[in-house]
Amino acid sequence: MTSKAVTHQATLPDQPSFGQTPSQTVGPFFAYGLTPTQYGYDWPSLVGPDMADETTAGYRIRIEGQVLDGAGVPVADALIEFLQADSTGRYCQTDTSNTRFTGFGRCGTGTDPESCFRFETIKPGVLDRAQAPHINVTVLMRGLLLHAFTRMYFADEEAANAADPVLAEVPSERRHTLVAKLVSQGVYRFDIHMQGENETVFFDV
Amino acid sequence: MTKVLNPRDWSSHPLYVDGGYRSTALRGPTRPLVALKPALSALASPVFGHDRLGATDADLTINGRKDADPLGERIIVKGRVLDENGRPVPNTLIEIWQANSAGRYIHKVDQHAAPLDPNFFGGGRCLTDSEGRYRFLTIKPGAYPWGNHFNAWRPNHIHFSLFGAHFATRLVTQMYFPGDPLLLLDPIYQGVPEKARERMVARFSIEDTQESYALGYVFDIILRGTSEAIWETH
Numbered sequence: 001m002t003s004k005a006v007t008h009q010a011t012l013p014d015q016p017s018f019g020q021t022p023s024q025t026v027g028p029f030f031a032y033g034l035t036p037t038q039y040g041y042d043w044p045s046l047v048g049p050d051m052a053d054e055t056t057a058g059y060r061i062r063i064e065g066q067v068l069d070g071a072g073v074p075v076a077d078a079l080i081e082f083l084q085a086d087s088t089g090r091y092c093q094t095d096t097s098n099t100r101f102t103g104f105g106r107c108g109t110g111t112d113p114e115s116c117f118r119f120e121t122i123k124p125g126v127l128d129r130a131q132a133p134h135i136n137v138t139v140l141m142r143g144l145l146l147h148a149f150t151r152m153y154f155a156d157e158e159a160a161n162a163a164d165p166v167l168a169e170v171p172s173e174r175r176h177t178l179v180a181k182l183v184s185q186g187v188y189r190f191d192i193h194m195q196g197e198n199e200t201v202f203f204d205v
Numbered sequence: 206m207t208k209v210l211n212p213r214d215w216s217s218h219p220l221y222v223d224g225g226y227r228s229t230a231l232r233g234p235t236r237p238l239v240a241l242k243p244a245l246s247a248l249a250s251p252v253f254g255h256d257r258l259g260a261t262d263a264d265l266t267i268n269g270r271k272d273a274d275p276l277g278e279r280i281i282v283k284g285r286v287l288d289e290n291g292r293p294v295p296n297t298l299i300e301i302w303q304a305n306s307a308g309r310y311i312h313k314v315d316q317h318a319a320p321l322d323p324n325f326f327g328g329g330r331c332l333t334d335s336e337g338r339y340r341f342l343t344i345k346p347g348a349y350p351w352g353n354h355f356n357a358w359r360p361n362h363i364h365f366s367l368f369g370a371h372f373a374t375r376l377v378t379q380m381y382f383p384g385d386p387l388l389l390l391d392p393i394y395q396g397v398p399e400k401a402r403e404r405m406v407a408r409f410s411i412e413d414t415q416e417s418y419a420l421g422y423v424f425d426i427i428l429r430g431t432s433e434a435i436w437e438t439h
C-alpha cells in the first residue's frame with residue numbers, strides 16, 4: 001500500500017456557477033401580498049409607509065410624490081420601497097422588537113386619489129463614508145420587468161449634496177432628478193419620472 | 206480582500222422596454238443606468254424576525270379559509286434560495302401572491318369574470334431556514350386573460366418577492382409550471398433571454414408529492430452572489 005498522497009486543499013474558484021433567476025414584473029395585483037394593510041386587506045403588512053412615529057429619534061419628515069410614465073401620467077399601481085439610515089447615519093435594518101426604526105418602508109400608489117406615495121419617516125443622517133443624507137429607493141410596477149434603483153437626496157442639504165460621491169457620478173444636468181424639493185416645513189416632494197426629458201437617474205448597483 | 210456583490214447579469218434579465226409587453230413602452234427607463242462603485246452601494250438588506258410572521262402565513266390552504274377548504278389542486282411549492290456560487294441564503298423573507306384556482310385574484314382591481322373563492326386569499330410568506338430552504342402549501346393558480354393583445358392569457362404562475370442578504374440582491378419574479386403551453390405565447394415570460402427562461406419554471410417532483418394529498422413542485426431561486434475583490438483606495 002502506498003501512503004496517501006499529500007493533496008493540496010484546492011481553493012474553489014469563487015466563480016458563479018448558477019445562473020441568476022430572471023426578474024419579472026411585480027404585476028398589477030401585488031397589493032394584498034406586499035402591502036395588505038395599506039390597501040385594506042385582512043392580513044397584516046410586514047412593512048408599511050409609516051416608518052417612524054413620535055418615539056423615533058430624529059427630525060420627523062414626510063416624503064410624498066408620484067411615479068410618472070413617459071406620457072406624464074401618474075402610475076396608480078407602482079410599489080415604492082425606501083431603505084435609509086437612522087438620524088445618526090447608521091443602518092439598522094434588523095426588524096427586532098428592540099429596534100424601533102428599521103429604516104425600511106413600503107408604499108403602493110393605489111390608495112391615494114392622486115396616485116401619490118407618502119412615507120412618514122425621519123431625516124437620515126450623514127453616512128460614515130461621507131455620503132449626503134439620502135434614501136435608497138426601489139421602484140416596482142406593472143410594465144417594469146426589472147425593478148429600478150434610485151436615490152433620493154434633500155434640497156436643503158446643498159453643501160452635503162455638493163460633496164456627495166454618488167451625485168458626483170451623475171451628469172450634472174441630471175442631478176436635480178434625485179433631489180426632493182422642500183414644499184413645507186418637514187414635507188418633501190419627490191416625483192419619479194420613468195421616462196422623458198426629466199427621466200430620473202436610475203442606478204446599476 | 207472583501208466580498209463584493211456580483212453585477213446583475215444582464216444576459217439573464219429582461220429589458221426595461223420590451224417589444225412584446227406593451228406596458229413597458231411608457232414605463233421602462235430609456236437612459237443608461239449610472240454605475241455605482243461597489244463601495245458606495247454596499248448595503249445590507251432588511252432582516253425580518255420569525256416573530257413577525259403568522260403561524261399560517263406559509264399555508265395558503267388555511268390562511269384564507271372561512272368555513273371550507275379552498276377549491277382546486279393542492280400543491281407543495283418548495284426549494285432553496287442560493288447565490289450564484291451555490292451558497293444557501295438563510296433567513297431571508299419570501300413573499301408570494303397568486304390567483305385562485307379559477308384564475309382570479311382577490312385584488313379589488315381584478316375584474317376577470319371568474320369566481321372568487323371565499324376560502325382562498327392567495328398571499329403567503331415565510332423565511333428561509335439556515336440551509337436556504339423554504340416551503341409553501343397552496344392551490345395551483347389558474348390561467349387568466351389580460352389586455353396585452355387579442356386573446357392574451359397569462360400562464361399559471363405564482364409571484365415571488367425576495368430580498369437576499371444585500372439591498373441589491375432584491376428580486377421579484379414569477380414561478381411557472383412545467384409543460385404550460387401558454388409559456389410560448391406569454392410576452393412576460395418570453396421577455397427573458399431564452400437561455401435563462403427555464404430557471405423560472407418549477408420542476409415537478411414525485412418525491413415531494415404527498416401521497417393522497419398534494420403534488421410537489423421544486424423551485425430553486427438563485428440570487429446574485431459575491432466575489433473576492435479589493436476595495437478601491439482613494
Ligand SMILES: [Fe+3]
Pocket residue numbers: 027029359362364
Ligand atoms: Fe399575475
